[in-house]
Amino acid sequence: MAQAKNRLDEALREARRDDAKRAAGYRAQALKLYPWVCGKCAREFTHSNLQLLEVHHKNGNHDDNPADGSNWELLCTYCHEHEHSKLKDMAGRTDTGGDLPASTHNPFADLKARLDAKNKP
Ligand SMILES: [Zn+2]
Numbered sequence: 001m002a003q004a005k006n007r008l009d010e011a012l013r014e015a016r017r018d019d020a021k022r023a024a025g026y027r028a029q030a031l032k033l034y035p036w037v038c039g040k041c042a043r044e045f046t047h048s049n050l051q052l053l054e055v056h057h058k059n060g061n062h063d064d065n066p067a068d069g070s071n072w073e074l075l076c077t078y079c080h081e082h083e084h085s086k087l088k089d090m091a092g093r094t095d096t097g098g099d100l101p102a103s104t105h106n107p108f109a110d111l112k113a114r115l116d117a118k119n120k121p
């Protein structure tokens with residue numbers, strides 16, 4: 001079984017490497033697109049503390065990285081952390097795919113109903 005485990009470790013390592021590469025990619029892009037200011041507390045950043053400025057995905061989907069930056073928001077690490085703990089409290093789970101603030105408007109509210117209707121014979 002040692003070999004199987006090694007393969008799994010290797011696969012995990014590769015996945016993590018890809019993740020890191022991708023994250024570095026969109027972070028660099030976001031930092032080129034936007035001023036180095038936290039979107040919440042307006043704290044400004046320079047090269048010396050830039051590692052505290054993080055890229056937040058507005059829709060919560062880290063795979064959603066449009067080149068125009070429309071899904072990104074630069075947040076300082078504190079506000080970013082806060083943003084996520086807030087969302088977790090609200091959703092009660094982390095895998096909703098929703099990084100969205102509380103809102104009564106849900107554009108997909110009737111989507112399931114519409115799909116169900118379509119699937120009826
Ligand atoms: Zn902040």
Ligand SMILES: [Zn+2]
Pocket residue numbers: 055056057080084
């Ligand atoms: Zn985030």
